[in-house]
Structure formats: C-alpha cells, structure tokens
Amino acid sequence: MRRIALDAMGTDAAPQPEVEGAILAARERLAEVLLVGPQELLRQELQQHSARGLPIHIVHASEAVTMKDAGAKAFRRKRDSSMRVAARLVREGKADGWVSAGNTGAVMTTAKITLGALEGVDRPALAAVFPTSKGTAAVLLDVGANVDCKPEHLEQFAVMGEIYYRVIFGAARPRVGLLSIGEEDHKGNDLTRDAFARLKHLPLNFVGNVEGRDLYNGNVDVIVCDGFTGNVALKISEGLVEAVSSLLKQSLSSTLSSKVGYVLARKAFRSFRKRVDYSEYGGAPLLGVRGVCVIGHGGSNANAIKNAIRAAAEFAEGRINEKIEKELAGAVLGQGGS
Amino acid sequence: MRRIALDAMGTDAAPQPEVEGAILAARERLAEVLLVGPQELLRQELQQHSARGLPIHIVHASEAVTMKDAGAKAFRRKRDSSMRVAARLVREGKADGWVSAGNTGAVMTTAKITLGALEGVDRPALAAVFPTSKGTAAVLLDVGANVDCKPEHLEQFAVMGEIYYRVIFGAARPRVGLLSIGEEDHKGNDLTRDAFARLKHLPLNFVGNVEGRDLYNGNVDVIVCDGFTGNVALKISEGLVEAVSSLLKQSLSSTLSSKVGYVLARKAFRSFRKRVDYSEYGGAPLLGVRGVCVIGHGGSNANAIKNAIRAAAEFAEGRINEKIEKELAGAVLGQGGS
Numbered sequence: 164m165r166r167i168a169l170d171a172m173g174t175d176a177a178p179q180p181e182v183e184g185a186i187l188a189a190r191e192r193l194a195e196v197l198l199v200g201p202q203e204l205l206r207q208e209l210q211q212h213s214a215r216g217l218p219i220h221i222v223h224a225s226e227a228v229t230m231k232d233a234g235a236k237a238f239r240r241k242r243d244s245s246m247r248v249a250a251r252l253v254r255e256g257k258a259d260g261w262v263s264a265g266n267t268g269a270v271m272t273t274a275k276i277t278l279g280a281l282e283g284v285d286r287p288a289l290a291a292v293f294p295t296s297k298g299t300a301a302v303l304l305d306v307g308a309n310v311d312c313k314p315e316h317l318e319q320f321a322v323m324g325e326i327y328y329r330v331i332f333g334a335a336r337p338r339v340g341l342l343s344i345g346e347e348d349h350k351g352n353d354l355t356r357d358a359f360a361r362l363k364h365l366p367l368n369f370v371g372n373v374e375g376r377d378l379y380n381g382n383v384d385v386i387v388c389d390g391f392t393g394n395v396a397l398k399i400s401e402g403l404v405e406a407v408s409s410l411l412k413q414s415l416s417s418t419l420s421s422k423v424g425y426v427l428a429r430k431a432f433r434s435f436r437k438r439v440d441y442s443e444y445g446g447a448p449l450l451g452v453r454g455v456c457v458i459g460h461g462g463s464n465a466n467a468i469k470n471a472i473r474a475a476a477e478f479a480e481g482r483i484n485e486k487i488e489k490e491l492a493g494a495v496l497g498q499g500g501s
Numbered sequence: 502m503r504r505i506a507l508d509a510m511g512t513d514a515a516p517q518p519e520v521e522g523a524i525l526a527a528r529e530r531l532a533e534v535l536l537v538g539p540q541e542l543l544r545q546e547l548q549q550h551s552a553r554g555l556p557i558h559i560v561h562a563s564e565a566v567t568m569k570d571a572g573a574k575a576f577r578r579k580r581d582s583s584m585r586v587a588a589r590l591v592r593e594g595k596a597d598g599w600v601s602a603g604n605t606g607a608v609m610t611t612a613k614i615t616l617g618a619l620e621g622v623d624r625p626a627l628a629a630v631f632p633t634s635k636g637t638a639a640v641l642l643d644v645g646a647n648v649d650c651k652p653e654h655l656e657q658f659a660v661m662g663e664i665y666y667r668v669i670f671g672a673a674r675p676r677v678g679l680l681s682i683g684e685e686d687h688k689g690n691d692l693t694r695d696a697f698a699r700l701k702h703l704p705l706n707f708v709g710n711v712e713g714r715d716l717y718n719g720n721v722d723v724i725v726c727d728g729f730t731g732n733v734a735l736k737i738s739e740g741l742v743e744a745v746s747s748l749l750k751q752s753l754s755s756t757l758s759s760k761v762g763y764v765l766a767r768k769a770f771r772s773f774r775k776r777v778d779y780s781e782y783g784g785a786p787l788l789g790v791r792g793v794c795v796i797g798h799g800g801s802n803a804n805a806i807k808n809a810i811r812a813a814a815e816f817a818e819g820r821i822n823e824k825i826e827k828e829l830a831g832a833v834l835g836q837g838g839s
Contacts, residue, residue: 296744310691395712398714399738400741402712402713402714406718
C-alpha cells in the first residue's frame with residue numbers, strides 16, 4: 164500500500180473533509196494516510212469517527228496556508244505549514260505522494276521549490292481530468308501552472324500528459340491534440356503554430372489541432388495548451404454549467420405547474436455537475452515535479468478527498484515520473500524547426 | 502428603414518434560409534433587404550413564397566464563397582462573389598450594412614479589405630453576443646479576428662465593445678471586464694497584465710479582471726480578450742452545451758421508465774441551447790470596420806438570418822461607428838505604461 168501525505172488544512176471546511184476523506188480512503192485500503200496539520204485538532208477530529216485500526220497517522224504541522232496567502236510568500240513565511248510539511252515528507256521519502264486542496268498557487272509553488280522539477284522538464288504543468296460525453300476521460304494541461312508558455316513547454320506537456328493518460332486510464336495509444344481555433348494545421352496563434360510543428364515529430368499519437376468543442380466529445384484524450392488558455396477553459400466550463408443549471412431551473416419552473424419534470428431534471432443535472440467537477444474525478448495532478456502531487460478543489464468534500472488520495476496512490480504506483488524522465492530523455496524534442 | 506445587403510449564399514443550406522429570413526425581416530419591417538446572389542436562383546426561391554410587395558430586391562452576384570475557400574484567397578479569386586458584392590454595396594453607400602453567414606474567415610477578410618478600418622482602429626474585432634443566467638446580454642470580444650494581440654488592441658476592443666453594448670442594449674455604463682485567470686489585478690499573462698494597466702485609465706466602467714465563470718453569470722457586460730482565447734471560449738461553450746445535452750439525455754433515460762421528465766427537460770434544454778447559440782442572438786458584429794457587418798453562423802435558419810438583419814439595422818441606426826471614431830479620437834489611449 165502506498166503512503167500518501169494529506170494536507171489536512173487545505174479545504175474551505177478543513178480539517179473535516181480531509182479527516183473524513185482520509186478515513187474513507189484508509190477503509191478502502193487505497194493508501195496509508197499521513198494526516199498533516201495541528202496534532203491536537205486532528206486528534207479530536209479523528210476521535211469523532213471510528214478510525215481505530217485504520218492506517219492513518221498524524222504528522223504535526225503548526226501553521227496553515229490560507230486563500231489569502233500568495234504562493235511564494237506563503238511558502239517563505241510559513242515554514243511549518245501543513246502544505247510544506249506534507250511536501251517535505253515526499254522529498255524525504257517518507258511518503259510516496261501528497262495531496263492538498265489548499266490555495267492552488269501556494270501548492271504549486273511549494274511543490275516546485277520543495278521537490279524541484281524532473282530531469283528534462285522546464286515547467287511542471289497542472290492537469291485537469293474530466294469525463295467526456297462518450298464516458299471516457301480526458302486530460303487537459305496546462306490549466307494554470309504556466310500562464311506564458313513557449314512551444315517547447317507545450318511539447319513537454321504533451322509527453323507528460325500522454326504518459327499520465329496511458330498509465331492511469333490504461334490506453335495503449337492515447338490521442339493527443341493541440342487546443343487551437345480550427346482543425347487545419349495552420350490554424351492557431353504564433354504559439355500553437357510553432358508547437359504544432361514540434362508535436363508532429365514526437366513519437367506519440369498526435370491527432371493535430373482540436374477545438375474547444377472537442378474537450379467534452381471524447382474525440383481526443385489528451386489536450387495540450389498554455390496555462391492561461393487552459394485555466395480560462397476550465398473556469399468557463401464551470402461557469403457555463405452553473406448558468407445552464409440556473410436557466411434550466413427557470414425554464415422548467417416557468418413552463419410547468421407540476422414540479423415533476425424539474426425534480427427529475429435537477430437530479431440528472433446534479434449528477435452531471437459532479438462529473439464535470441475535476442475534484443470529483445480525483446483532483447488535478449501536477450505533472451513534472453520530482454514527486455507525486457495532486458491538487459484538490461478548495462470546496463472538496465470527503466469523497467473528493469478520497470478520490471484525490473486514490474489518484475495520488477495510482478500516480479505513484481504507475482511510476483509515471485520515471486517514465487516521464489525516460490521518455491523526455493529518449494524523445495527527440497525540439498525538432499519542430501527542422 | 503435601413504437598407505441591409507444580405508449575402509444569400511452564406512449558410513450551409515443557402516439560399517433557402519437567407520430568402521426566408523429576408524422575407525421575415527421585410528414583413529416585420531426590420532429593414533429593406535438587398536438579396537445578393539445568382540439572380541435566377543434567388544428569383545425562383547422568392548417565387549415560392551409570398552414575397553410580393555415586400556421591400557426585397559435582388560442584386561446579382563455570380564459566385565459563392567464556400568467553406569473550403571481560405572479567407573484571403575476567396576477574396577482575391579472570387580471577385581463577383583455574393584459576399585464581396587454585398588460588401589461593395591456598403592462601401593458604395595447603396596446599403597447601410599451587410600450580413601453574411603458564410604465562411605467567417607472570408608467574411609472578415611472581405612470586410613477588412615473592402616471597407617477598411619475605422620479611424621483609430623488597428624484591428625477590427627469579432628464580438629459574440631449571448632445571454633447570461635440573469636437574463637441580461639453579454640458581449641465577448643475578440644472571438645477570432647485576431648489570434649495574436651497586443652495590449653493596445655485589447656484597449657481598442659474595450660472601447661468598441663462598450664459603445665456597442667451601450668447603444669444596442671441601452672445601458673448607461675456597461676461593466677467592462679478583462680478575461681483573465683483570477684480577479685486580483687496582477688493575475689494573468691504578459692498580455693493581460695499590460696492591457697489591465699491600459700484599461701484602468703480609460704473613461705469607462707472597468708471592473709477589472711474577470712474569470713471564465715463570469716461569462717455567463719451576468720456580473721459583467723463586456724468581456725475583452727485576444728481572439729485566440731475568445732474563440733476557444735466560444736467553442737468550449739458550444740461543446741459543453743452539446744455534452745451536457747447528451748449526458749442529461751443519458752441520465753434521464755437510464756433512471757426513468759417514464760419519459761415525462763426527459764421530454765420536459767429536453768424542451769427546456771433546447772430553449773437554452775437556442776439561447777447560447779450566438780446566431781440566434783442576431784449574429785456576431787464585426788466591430789471596427791468602416792461600415793456595418795454582421796456575421797451569422799453557417800447553420801443559421803431563417804429566424805437567425807432575420808435576427809442578424811435586425812442586428813445590422815440596429816447597428817447602423819445607432820451610429821455606432823461614428824461613436825467609435827469619436828471616442829477613440831478623444832480617449833487618452835496608451836497611458837498604461839505611465
């Protein structure tokens with residue numbers, strides 16, 4: 164069983180969702196959990212549940228990073244934060260990976276500084292995992308670690324995302340696409356046109372440019388883009404789902420005296436909303452750091468935390484980082500210009 | 502009554518939606534319509550409807566631009582295309598505006614070359630108009646005219662979009678936001694950080710950075726971004742609506758023996774889909790060219806064409822272009838760096 168460090172002070176409702184999520188994960192034997200945070204608080208929280216005999220251990224950390232802490236500042240000022248202690252457990256080999264649902268910027272900074280980048284990786288990338296309408300999963304990266312990217316960064320994202328998808332979803336040849344504004348090879352901006360030339364030389368199943376509409380239709384497995392575009396894409400999706408929900412409610416309640424249709428539609432809609440929430444899918448893996456790091460949503464509930472722990476354990480189990488280093492060393496990168 | 506030239510060969514099913522849309526618009530006295538395309542074909546199509554006495558006139562054009570024609574090539578090679586003839590009618594003052602649901606790239610190229618840019622405008626921008634969950638409209642620009650932008654372009658987009666919104670939707674002080682990846686002023690990429698500094702010096706109601714989730718929640722009226730990001734945003738929205746529709750169908754049909762809930766939800770959903778389709782909202786205005794140009798979706802039906810004609814007539818009626826030139830001349834642009 165893999166050992167996963169869990170920042171117990173990450174979610175908006177911390178430490179309750181973390182403690183309950185750790186218990187769920189430990190019960191299902193998904194991982195041994197190191198619960199990182201204020202010892203006394205966590206002990207009390209654990210006592211309220213029947214956690215006896217489960218593979219859960221408390222590791223003390225006196226501080227917590229809040230949403231107001233800026234990434235680099237949080238890292239420097241709070242040396243004993245639960246986030247930083249969790250990362251340190253990974254660096255020191257005491258944990259096989261860590262999970263935090265805290266301030267995403269701070270988690271990324273902490274991961275990059277504490278763990279460093281893998282050999283061959285210039286920029287770690289945050290990957291979002293979500294379901295398509297075909298029932299398959301899709302991975303979009305980068306969704307916010309790097310707002311300004313160079314073509315070679317997108318090339319590395321493609322290699323990392325492809326390996327992640329292959330290992331986690333068991334696909335032999337995942338289809339990799341470049342997010343652009345038209346399917347034709349020449350469509351796109353300066354960045355994507357240069358990246359396109361590089362991607363087509365990689366030894367992977369590159370299907371060319373894909374459009375925004377392809378994110379959810381299951382026509383592509385791994386979608387590569389810069390972190391600005393990816394972050395906008397993710398948040399538009401969240402916002403649109405909210406808006407659809409609200410408009411659907413309006414439409415249904417204005418045309419029906421009966422509430423039947425509304426109740427039924429709402430139920431289906433809630434199940435859909437859960438599916439588009441990436442935390443429900445196990446959190447967002449940060450690819451390219453020397454260690455396993457999975458970032459959850461601040462609004463995660465116990466189930467989302469459990470799924471993030473599972474994702475971190477599978478990430479470690481699949482030896483994804485070893486594969487990334489090996490393939491980046493072996494792949495003939497940077498051949499786009501030739 | 503304004504006179505609008507309609508490229509009758511633009512939609513996938515041309516000229517039927519165009520002819521029927523022209524008839525609807527003429528019946529409602531939204532505009533006098535110059536139907537541009539092969540004379541004989543259009544005459545036959547018109548004869549199948551009771552168009553007698555309506556303010557519709559055929560203007561002959563022997564060629565049609567197809568989806569396969571690249572923008573600039575289509576313009577050069579097809580001198581007598583319905584698209585180009587329609588644009589020429591505007592340039593020569595014979596029409597107050599034109600509408601085309603043809604190849605968007607070709608329409609934009611034709612508009613830019615035939616009409617030229619307004620005084621003070623470096624880059625015309627395509628604006629998408631869509632509804633929010635509050636029932637208000639929102640305008641997003643640029644959605645594809647300029648894939649690589651400089652900060653000063655975003656500044657001009659803000660001025661143009663704000664005027665358009667003010668005139669068309671009658672808002673005194675539309676809220677203008679910059680699409681970014683966080684609300685804090687410093688969040689964003691190199692482009693948006695520079696643009697932010699410029700936008701806050703403009704004499705308009707700049708509300709700062711907005712996120713993808715704000716597109717549909719009605720918290721902002723005009724959202725400014727580069728054409729790559731905007732195009733991705735629009736297509737993700739279309740794709741997600743498709744996916745939600747498909748998953749909703751699956752959820753409802755798998756959990757219900759009765760079809761009642763599904764039928765009701767589908768009806769509501771269709772009405773929502775119509776609302777997010779920008780062509781249903783009257784097409785996308787191309788802002789910044791010397792003349793009025795509204796671009797419809799290739800899949801437009803007669804109603805969408807009618808709405809695009811209405812949008813073009815209102816655009817001309819509101820003297821938006823005069824206001825853009827005046828405000829760009831008066832506004833103290835380019836002060837971001839000071």
